[in-house]
Amino acid sequence: MLRKENMKNQTREERSSVTCPRANPEMGDVYMKVETMARLAQVRIDSLATCSYRKSDPFKIGPWNWHLLIEKGRALSVRLFIEPSRLAREQPPIATFVIRILPSTGTRRSLTSQVFEKLMRNDEFAWTVDTALHGKFIIEVEFHDLKIVASGGEPVSIWSTEVSLQNQAQKGIAKCLSRMLEDSILTDVTIRLEDRVIGAHRAILASRSPVFERMFQHDLKEKLSSSIHIQDMSEEACRSLLAYLYGSITYEDFQKHRVALMRASDKYDIQDLKEACEESLLEDISTKNVLQRLQDAWLYQLSRLKRGCLKYLLDFGKVYELREEMTEFLLDADKELIVEMFEEGLNLWKG
Structure with a gap:
């Protein structure tokens, strides 16, 4: 009786937050085709069972590639993320968009999110709808604007005439x-x-x-x-x-x-x-190159690269994998650099 009473008292929010394990894309997961036109992207869902997960093929809006993830547990979650690339890393867009769930027939009403504005980096954006959907429906993303920040200035729309002419x-x-x-x-x-x-x-x-x-x-x-x-x-x-x-x-x-x-x-x-x-x-420091890069960072005053090399050696313990190389390195390295390495190691030990 106590167990039944606890289940009755479980809130609707708690039940809707239950998630299901995601499918493994390598185990036969179905990739959804996305249709795009102008600033719209649509994916059609023929059926989506509870505890299922679908990922879209990449689709292009602006100069970036995007993906949609549709996940159905007790609630429906629509996730939008930008595909990792050098462009996405160097010029992540500030996206203004809405997400809609449209019925394939006229028997159901459509659902529309609020207008979201988000700097899209490597993290996912999720819109969760606490509703049960059955049968066919359409997920639509409409981009109101995509802005980039150029040369430390104000965000500028990629669709403005000024930006197009400049490009x-x-x-x-x-x-x-x-x-x-x-x-x-x-x-x-x-x-x-x-x-x-x-x-x-x-x-x-x-x-x-x-x-x-x-x-x-x-x-x-x-x-x-x-x-x-x-x-x-x-x-x-x-x-x-x-x-x-x-x-x-x-x-x-x-x-x-x-x-x-x-x-x-x-x-x-x-x-x-x-x-x-x-x-x-900084992106590909390894045991094969870290000592040479540390030397170059010191010689050419690359402070971020120097910190990255010291972190790799000391914080991640790679110095123990390079005992012989470190002995030779310390014999030739600048004395100030050796002192800085010692101080960094001492601070790590104290911490």
């Missing part, structure tokens, strides 16, 4: 600059490597690097000879550096030459490239 103009400029570099159009300065000469444009180099700007403003040998000697980079790395300065570098080339680019960014004071390299080098 179109930027693509045109990047295409022109890339052609100027690749086809050596009206070059007025040469980059001299050990066994190769590459044509470039002093105005572009000077606008992207204060160091290059000083070379051409003062009566230095680079200005007088219209040439810059670079002996500490391979031809491929140097071409990747120029491609970055001209706005045409590929992700593959950046990844391949990011260490050389990081060193060049420090030498020529290219701060945005230095930040991009530091961010990239």
Whole structure:
């Protein structure tokens, strides 16, 4: 009797919060096709049993890929999330949207959420409806707006005429600059490597690097000879550096030459490239590269990369896997860096 009384007293909210284990997509889970048009995305559900879970195929709204997750327990949960990508990480959208549950026939009324506004990063957004749905229905997401924050300014809609024109103009400029570099159009300065000469444009180099700007403003040998000697980079790395300065570098080339680019960014004071390299080098620290990256971080004053390496070694205990390498590293490392590592380890031990 007591058990029955407790069950009667269970609130409706408590019962509706009961969830079911999600299906494993690798075990035959059904992926739903999403139809899109303009700012609308719709998925049709023919049937959805209690304790079931469906995931949609990716669908494109704006420049991002999205997914829907539909989960039915005692309540119906509609989840929206953005697919992980470099674009989603660097420019996560601020999405303004509503979610609707539409009947396939006219016998049921539709349900519409409030207007949500959310910065969409890697986490899911969920709208839960405490209702039982049977038979066929449609889940619809309507995006009222998608905004991005560019260069630390105010959020701007990707669908505004201003942004569209800016994007179109930027693509045109990047295409022109890339052609100027690749086809050596009206070059007025040469980059001299050990066994190769590459044509470039002093105005572009000077606008992207204060160091290059000083070379051409003062009566230095680079200005007088219209040439810059670079002996500490391979031809491929140097071409990747120029491609970055001209706005045409590929992700593959950046990844391949990011260490050389990081060193060049420090030498020529290219701060945005230095930040991009530091961010990239933080992403894949491992026992194979952590000591070299710690040394580079110290040498080139990359504070975030240095903290990341120390955290990996000390907080995660990887220093014990590198006993022999650490002995050799400590013999050659800067004394101030060794002191900082010791202090970091001492603080960890005290904590």
